[in-house]
Amino acid sequence: MYSAAPAERILAAADKLFYTQGIRAVGVDAVAAEAGVSKRTLYNHYPSKDALIAAYLTARFRQITPSDAPAREQLLGAFDRLERILADGSFRGCPYVNAVIEIGDPKHQAAGIAVQFKEQRRLWYRALLERMGIGAADALATQLQILSEGALAAALVRGDPSLARSARAAAEVLIDNAVTRRRRTRSRARSA
């Protein structure tokens, strides 16, 4: 057994081609050829292109490995990781946003997967902010995600990875502002 099982090779080929060239631009034949597999075999493992798209998005849905590092460090580290992603030559935007735009239909399974992924990320932000004792963690988590999304979209158009640093700096201000307000609130309560 030299190479992986057909289903995995097909998924790897779909991931590569769908992401780098776009879902609509890549035909089923191209995926099969890239996977070194006949079209018949592809349709044996995935009943339709839509199913393959859903599998592609789900496979990108990797769980975030929990870390013991300080919350603030983890949050800002996410933006550092973002910069490396943007600087990678094969960067082509967020696969979930791309899928939503390329497919169009909000009732397509891919749209639901995209919502799930975004919400998972937001909850990860929120949990870390709560660990920092920030009261408005939910609202701030949404804002951090907006920054992250914005950096992705802006970098896609402008082709400038340094936008991740701009987003990181903004995140820092927002987080620090929330922390300061919490300190002020607490000291006011103490002096009362």
Added chain:
Amino acid sequence: MYSAAPAERILAAADKLFYTQGIRAVGVDAVAAEAGVSKRTLYNHYPSKDALIAAYLTARFRQITPSDAPAREQLLGAFDRLERILADGSFRGCPYVNAVIEIGDPKHQAAGIAVQFKEQRRLWYRALLERMGIGAADALATQLQILSEGALAAALVRGDPSLARSARAAAEVLIDNAVTRRRRTRSRARSA
């Protein structure tokens, strides 16, 4: 002369269909039918679909009308306008970002138009921030644009117009932070 000239009707039809259904999802025949024009006429006015796409994006490139309102008010007003856009039922993301994603090819004329549009917006932010006397106007303008882009992308996936308010609140914090820092710097200089 009951209706507009053919070229304008074609452009209006392209705008409607390209934006609401996507550039790749809409064929030239559909645009001609929507415009009430024969395909021959369409190709007389626009030599190719790519040319029509470029015209569609350029036509959306409306100049921002200058205003005398306070800079801070104008900046935050942009996010209020954004919320109304997101709440509109026909919202389907930023047409420039969508075009970049749908077309893929970074050398396509549409990619250049998208960059121009984004930079124009950024310079509008920057000019207002400079009018407020903010030193780091350029960096902050980039951050405000990231917030705006992020709200668009996030709202597209989640279908939640209130994300514009989240972005607006974040923008307020970033602007106030920049203003406060400027005040601190000035008072420190005065006391020296």
Added chain:
DNA sequence: GGTCAGGTAAACAGATCGGTTTACCTATGA
């Protein structure tokens, strides 16, 4: 009245798409 630019309607060309079908091949295991 005749010319002609610019329009319509529809067929056509060549390519590509998602998906199916046919015919053949090959390793495994009772």
Added chain:
DNA sequence: TCATAGGTAAACCGATCTGTTTACCTGACC
């Protein structure tokens, strides 16, 4: 030994795409 599961290669289907062509029509202007 031989059935079978699962693979390959390639033709095929009907639909759709961008773009061209053909044939005809209409209204304005000299």
